[in-house]
Amino acid sequence: MEQFIVNIIHRPEMVPEYAEKVTGQGKAEDIGRKALLTESLDIFKTQQDCAHRHGLKTTIQMTYASLFNDEAVALAKEHHERYGDEIALSLLGLPCEEFRKKYNTKDFCIWMFSMEDKKAIVRDVFGKFHDRFGFYPESTGSYYLDAELINFIKAEYPQVKCAVATCWEEGPKAYHTCNNSWYTLMDGGPWAPWIPSKQNTHAPAANAEEDSGIVAIPHLSRDLLACYDGNGSNFGTHPQNVLRGMIYDTSTWEFPYLYNLIDQYRALAKYNDGYAYNMMFVGPGWMNKMGRWEAPYELLLKSYEEGCAYYGELKRQGKLTDMTMSEFADYYRAKKGYTVPECALWRDILYGSKKQLFWYCDPYMRACVNMDQGGALVDLRPYVAKLEWPVGIGTKHVQDASYPFLIQEKYRAGYFTHYAGEGTVRSAKLRYRGEEVDLCLCRTKAHFEREGGERRLTLDPVTVEFDGLSVTLQTVIAFPEGESCIRYERRVLSMSDPDAQVQIDEYMVGCYGTTEYPEDMTSLTLRVDAGEDSVALPYEYKCREAGADGAARVSCDVPPIKTRVSMTCEGRQPRGYVREGYAFSPMFALGYTGTLREKEVFTTWLKLEKAD
Amino acid sequence: MAQAGKGRLNYRCPSCFMRDLDIDMFYDKERGEYYCLRCQYVGTEEDVLQKNEMARFRYRAMRKRFTDFEDFSD
Numbered sequence: 001m002e003q004f005i006v007n008i009i010h011r012p013e014m015v016p017e018y019a020e021k022v023t024g025q026g027k028a029e030d031i032g033r034k035a036l037l038t039e040s041l042d043i044f045k046t047q048q049d050c051a052h053r054h055g056l057k058t059t060i061q062m063t064y065a066s067l068f069n070d071e072a073v074a075l076a077k078e079h080h081e082r083y084g085d086e087i088a089l090s091l092l093g094l095p096c097e098e099f100r101k102k103y104n105t106k107d108f109c110i111w112m113f114s115m116e117d118k119k120a121i122v123r124d125v126f127g128k129f130h131d132r133f134g135f136y137p138e139s140t141g142s143y144y145l146d147a148e149l150i151n152f153i154k155a156e157y158p159q160v161k162c163a164v165a166t167c168w169e170e171g172p173k174a175y176h177t178c179n180n181s182w183y184t185l186m187d188g189g190p191w192a193p194w195i196p197s198k199q200n201t202h203a204p205a206a207n208a209e210e211d212s213g214i215v216a217i218p219h220l221s222r223d224l225l226a227c228y229d230g231n232g233s234n235f236g237t238h239p240q241n242v243l244r245g246m247i248y249d250t251s252t253w254e255f256p257y258l259y260n261l262i263d264q265y266r267a268l269a270k271y272n273d274g275y276a277y278n279m280m281f282v283g284p285g286w287m288n289k290m291g292r293w294e295a296p297y298e299l300l301l302k303s304y305e306e307g308c309a310y311y312g313e314l315k316r317q318g319k320l321t322d323m324t325m326s327e328f329a330d331y332y333r334a335k336k337g338y339t340v341p342e343c344a345l346w347r348d349i350l351y352g353s354k355k356q357l358f359w360y361c362d363p364y365m366r367a368c369v370n371m372d373q374g375g376a377l378v379d380l381r382p383y384v385a386k387l388e389w390p391v392g393i394g395t396k397h398v399q400d401a402s403y404p405f406l407i408q409e410k411y412r413a414g415y416f417t418h419y420a421g422e423g424t425v426r427s428a429k430l431r432y433r434g435e436e437v438d439l440c441l442c443r444t445k446a447h448f449e450r451e452g453g454e455r456r457l458t459l460d461p462v463t464v465e466f467d468g469l470s471v472t473l474q475t476v477i478a479f480p481e482g483e484s485c486i487r488y489e490r491r492v493l494s495m496s497d498p499d500a501q502v503q504i505d506e507y508m509v510g511c512y513g514t515t516e517y518p519e520d521m522t523s524l525t526l527r528v529d530a531g532e533d534s535v536a537l538p539y540e541y542k543c544r545e546a547g548a549d550g551a552a553r554v555s556c557d558v559p560p561i562k563t564r565v566s567m568t569c570e571g572r573q574p575r576g577y578v579r580e581g582y583a584f585s586p587m588f589a590l591g592y593t594g595t596l597r598e599k600e601v602f603t604t605w606l607k608l609e610k611a612d
Numbered sequence: 613m614a615q616a617g618k619g620r621l622n623y624r625c626p627s628c629f630m631r632d633l634d635i636d637m638f639y640d641k642e643r644g645e646y647y648c649l650r651c652q653y654v655g656t657e658e659d660v661l662q663k664n665e666m667a668r669f670r671y672r673a674m675r676k677r678f679t680d681f682e683d684f685s686d
């Protein structure tokens with residue numbers, strides 16, 4: 001039976017993010033203002049009431065500031081008794097007078113503090129929680145929790161089993177949307193719950209050895225197409241995200257998009273053995289009495305009320321199970337094996353296009369396939385490297401917590417570039433008598449199936465028209481479980497001239513990074529493995545190319561992200577090649593060319609390995 | 613001339629919104645207009661609301677309810 005789980009989380013934040021900036025405009029900063037505290041607690045009460053009235057239980061994530069407030073503590077206890085809400089502890093909402101006095105800083109994002117401060121704050125907050133409730137929490141979280149922090153929390157407070165640990169694709173795009181003033185740089189993580197590895201929060205654990213001991217959930221369930229290109233904070237299961245995106249009818253205040261988003265998440269059960277997940281986590285700052293941006297308070301309230309009503313209605317129909325975070329962690333542990341991937345075939349539900357993407361996440365990679373570009377791979381994160389990437393003050397990455405990519409079509413160009421150079425993508429080109437067509441230009445749709453441990457996309461056939469020859473080709477993309485590789489099969493179903501043959505060029509253009517800007521490529525090495533004809537090409541921006549007929553493998557070592565990416569091939573007349581980039585095209589390319597005749601298949605494997 | 617403040621609601625700049633930038637505008641009481649600190653947009657409340665409607669042009673399926681997410685027929 002299919003099961004759709006929802007976690008509804010509320011936090012009594014005594015100084016909500018935004019509120020001081022919004023309601024306090026024209027006043028000198030004063031986070032102890034009585035009016036601010038009263039309003040914040042009122043919002044929390046309203047949110048709790050919305051959920052309870054619709055028959056939903058919540059997870060109450062107490063904030064540091066709220067632990068100093070008797071009323072907030074009493075409410076949490078009462079709601080736990082009456083509604084079965086879980087009393088948990090958030091590492092968001094640190095700012096308050098007590099915190100500022102003690103730590104002498106205005107920092108409020110737990111992952112950005114020095115490790116020393118992280119430890120002191122965690123001990124302080126967990127200790128204070130214990131003082132107030134007499135037990136330690138089982139759930140915690142923030143927008144992001146780095147691996148070192150999770151490991152520390154788990155070691156000190158072993159009963160913690162669940163945490164909000166990343167915000168999907170909240171990175172440079174969110175930063176830009178906030179006029180480069182919102183430093184949550186954490187792209188490249190899972191969009192659905194996962195078990196973080198001890199080495200890197202974003203990368204799921206491959207086995208018990210790597211298991212950090214917690215189940216992580218994302219902050220919000222986000223639109224896997226809209227958030228990938230646009231501002232993440234407009235397209236999530238946070239009713240007020242949808243208002244921020246202005247995705248409502250101003251005359252009726254209707255917002256069917258929110259329900260489409262929830263329903264598309266429900267539909268993901270089909271690709272994940274009958275399980276699907278949602279979370280709703282709205283900070284109190286978003287239900288400000290002053291309104292938030294264009295939306296008056298009445299609309300903010302309506303959106304939250306109706307969001308809860310929709311989940312409540314699904315529950316009444318037996319289509320949804322509400323759980324607390326710790327209940328969910330137990331459920332997830334019982335349900336999911338380490339190497340079982342999370343899959344999402346996702347369509348556009350907002351812009352009226354028919355774009356379709358496929359997202360895949362397992363302990364070895366996160367990948368995005370774009371059917372609007374013939375099944376090209378447009379985003380690739382090599383989780384297999386389990387990159388140790390400490391963040392916070394005192395590390396090399398004070399703010400940047402993103403998991404690096406090898407391919408990212410939005411930041412480092414995809415198929416289309418201006419005038420020169422190449423962009424990151426993994427696709428194929430067909431050539432015939434001097435003409436060349438990239439499959440990125442063949443729009444299609446995919447069908448998902450699972451056979452044993454293999455998840456597979458079969459794409460609708462596409463036709464490539466050359467002068468004097470038309471080729472109908474089908475792509476099959478397979479993800480064999482636990483193998484850290486993606487198999488691409490290109491099958492010629494028919495040709496207008498059955499005796500013709502076309503050249504195929506299966507390629508990957510890659511680089512590495514976490515932002516739009518190029519990185520130093522000089523530590524990379526490209527290789528063609530072909531016995532005596534083997535070549536190693538250290539990257540020097542010299543625009544060189546090397547190749548060999550029948551090459552066993554082509555690869556690139558990317559030391560800054562401890563990753564080796566390689567391709568192998570099976571087909572007619574295979575020739576492996578590697579290509580160095582140049583300053584105006586700071587990329588590398590790997591690939592295989594070969595020939596295809598009617599009814600033939602050309603198969604390539606893209607493999608990711610950890611390379612120390 | 614007195615300093616600007618916030619208007620009735622925290623209107624964002626419609627021009628910046630269309631390039632995925634959320635920037636609160638400030639309100640000039642004397643001229644009765646909102647203005648953007650980052651770009652050159654200036655407008656009355658009425659103009660802001662009208663431009664916000666325009667910003668929705670890309671949400672062509674905003675009013676549509678989907679039932680089958682693998683059905684691409686029109």
Ligand SMILES: [Zn+2]
Pocket residue numbers: 625626627628635648649650651652653
């Ligand atoms: Zn502007």
